Amino acid sequence: MVKHFDPTCPKCKQAFHVHHEDLRNAGVKLLCPYCGERFHVEEADSILEHDGRRWKPGAGARAGQ
Amino acid sequence: MSRLKLEQRQDESLSTHDLRDFIARVEKEGPGELLRIRDEVRPDGFEVTAILANLEERGRYPMVLFERPLNLLGEVSAFPLLTNVYASRTRCAMALGLTPQQHRLDLSMEYSRREARRLAPLALEREAAPVKQVVKTGLQIDLRELPIVRHHKMDPAPYIDMTPVMRDPDQGQYNIAFLRNMYKGPRRLGIHMSPRHNWQICRKYEERNLPTPVVIVVSHHPAFYLGALNVSPFGVDDYELVGSMMGQPLRLVPSETWGKDFMVPADAEMVIEGEIPPGVREVEGPFGEFPGTYGPQRLRWVIDVKALTHRRDAIYQDVFVGHRDNWVLGAIPKEGTLFNRIKGVVPTVKAVHLPNSGTGRFNCYISIDKKVDGESKQAALIALGECDFVKNVFVVDADIDPFDEEQVMWAFATRVQADQDVDIIKNVKGNTLEPSQNDDILTTKMIIDATKPVRRTFASRVEVPKEVREKFRVERYL
Numbered sequence: 063m064v065k066h067f068d069p070t071c072p073k074c075k076q077a078f079h080v081h082h083e084d085l086r087n088a089g090v091k092l093l094c095p096y097c098g099e100r101f102h103v104e105e106a107d108s109i110l111e112h113d114g115r116r117w118k119p120g121a122g123a124r125a126g127q
Numbered sequence: 128m129s130r131l132k133l134e135q136r137q138d139e140s141l142s143t144h145d146l147r148d149f150i151a152r153v154e155k156e157g158p159g160e161l162l163r164i165r166d167e168v169r170p171d172g173f174e175v176t177a178i179l180a181n182l183e184e185r186g187r188y189p190m191v192l193f194e195r196p197l198n199l200l201g202e203v204s205a206f207p208l209l210t211n212v213y214a215s216r217t218r219c220a221m222a223l224g225l226t227p228q229q230h231r232l233d234l235s236m237e238y239s240r241r242e243a244r245r246l247a248p249l250a251l252e253r254e255a256a257p258v259k260q261v262v263k264t265g266l267q268i269d270l271r272e273l274p275i276v277r278h279h280k281m282d283p284a285p286y287i288d289m290t291p292v293m294r295d296p297d298q299g300q301y302n303i304a305f306l307r308n309m310y311k312g313p314r315r316l317g318i319h320m321s322p323r324h325n326w327q328i329c330r331k332y333e334e335r336n337l338p339t340p341v342v343i344v345v346s347h348h349p350a351f352y353l354g355a356l357n358v359s360p361f362g363v364d365d366y367e368l369v370g371s372m373m374g375q376p377l378r379l380v381p382s383e384t385w386g387k388d389f390m391v392p393a394d395a396e397m398v399i400e401g402e403i404p405p406g407v408r409e410v411e412g413p414f415g416e417f418p419g420t421y422g423p424q425r426l427r428w429v430i431d432v433k434a435l436t437h438r439r440d441a442i443y444q445d446v447f448v449g450h451r452d453n454w455v456l457g458a459i460p461k462e463g464t465l466f467n468r469i470k471g472v473v474p475t476v477k478a479v480h481l482p483n484s485g486t487g488r489f490n491c492y493i494s495i496d497k498k499v500d501g502e503s504k505q506a507a508l509i510a511l512g513e514c515d516f517v518k519n520v521f522v523v524d525a526d527i528d529p530f531d532e533e534q535v536m537w538a539f540a541t542r543v544q545a546d547q548d549v550d551i552i553k554n555v556k557g558n559t560l561e562p563s564q565n566d567d568i569l570t571t572k573m574i575i576d577a578t579k580p581v582r583r584t585f586a587s588r589v590e591v592p593k594e595v596r597e598k599f600r601v602e603r604y605l
């Protein structure tokens with residue numbers, strides 16, 4: 063499987079799979095498949111990285127960059 | 128340019144070109160193979176896949192015709208929705224003009240025979256083409272009128288999951304592939320491509336800063352779609368190969384957008400014509416994919432829809448991706464090819480099957496009438512080398528039916544010592560959507576040799592004397 067990370071939507075708080083190479087650092091808004099919210103990676107409620115680390119973008123250092 | 132001929136020999140095993148005759152044959156000859164649902168259902172609200180999943184839970188895999196699906200505007204669609212067509216090998220056999228009983232190796236071998244042939248397409252005048260009965264272009268088009276299916280919970284939108292066709296700008300051959308198309312707007316779709324044939328064609332147009340013409344064949348006879356899954360190399364004209372698969376020339380008609388420069392299937396129920404603008408990428412997915420797991424959201428191409436043409440009473444078609452509908456489709460084209468390749472080296476090969484439990488791709492069961500130790504390993508290595516989807520190969524003796532998974536697992540249980548009969552091959556090219564793979568490209572393959580050794584004694588299988596069994600046939604008691 064290609065590497066993916068799982069951001070949690072800031073609006074509906076549900077997580078989904080996103081292709082790491084395509085979208086981790088592309089600066090493009092992600093699309094929440096559950097509620098349709100569009101948000102930047104940094105705006106995610108939390109992120110589960112492909113290596114299993116979970117972090118909250120609003121809470122401090124930007125991991126996985 | 129694809130070769131067009133006005134006259135061709137027609138295969139009598141298939142008397143028609145279209146989907147509705149296939150549906151009629153299934154209804155007549157395959158009791159229980161067609162389920163008609165007359166209730167209103169919302170395909171974009173998971174209601175179609177909910178019914179399919181509930182049928183699956185009961186071990187039922189009929190082709191389902193939803194007669195009153197709602198479209199994306201919430202109205203009863205003008206187009207009935209047909210799905211789960213390929214979820215039974217019996218129906219796939221019927222699609223190729225075989226009897227329902229010929230659904231096992233006969234079906235794979237017939238596919239293989241037809242795949243090796245080509246049949247030049249036939250050009251029709253516009254007036255004779257059923258797919259031109261209704262033509263919409265520009266602002267007349269509203270994809271929301273279609274009963275597009277949203278399949279799984281993490282899918283962000285309804286998806287058309289049938290076959291986009293592209294045409295190589297250099298050599299002119301047409302390529303057909305199952306690719307997912309995300310609904311994005313009344314005249315806009317997303318499209319996902321892996322680095323295969325259509326991706327190569329699109330790349331050529333993009334390098335020239337040109338839009339890529341694309342035609343989505345939304346609904347046609349199932350032999351069209353079985354042919355679309357061929358494993359032929361780049362450069363083969365899929366319209367010619369599909370003609371061979373259908374047993375008669377594929378009838379074509381000029382597209383609305385490009386005229387004779389891009390021909391479209393005249394007997395399709397519905398086609399969508401569009402262009403992929405160069406250099407444009409948008410988020411697309413996630414999407415519940417063939418392994419039964421989600422592929423992640425990606426940055427992918429888009430399609431600007433230019434024309435929608437269809438029969439007056441067109442039937443819209445869908446594949447229940449990630450389920451048996453998708454798996455049987457994947458297995459059939461590979462089994463016949465693998466059988467032929469293995470037979471060239473191990474002439475005693477009896478059958479090859481890619482079971483639904485391996486998504487019709489990842490697991491491969493091969494039976495051989497082994498004469499020499501080591502032949503089993505040869506057969507397995509050919510299967511692994513021939514098809515990069517194949518991950519785990521089980522080789523069994525000729526007394527085991529590879530189409531009967533219980534028998535295969537019995538051989539695995541009673542004829543395998545893991546330290547002697549299992550081989551692990553690391554760092555082989557795999558498939559990016561296979562979820563256990565922890566590298567983008569590389570995977571680990573496995574050979575399980577569940578055959579008995581030739582050069583030493585081995586416990587025989589129990590048997591009830593045949594002559595006594597024949598005296599006591601159960602028909603007397605049932």
Ligand SMILES: [Zn+2]
Binds near residue numbers: 075
């Ligand atoms: Zn959301």
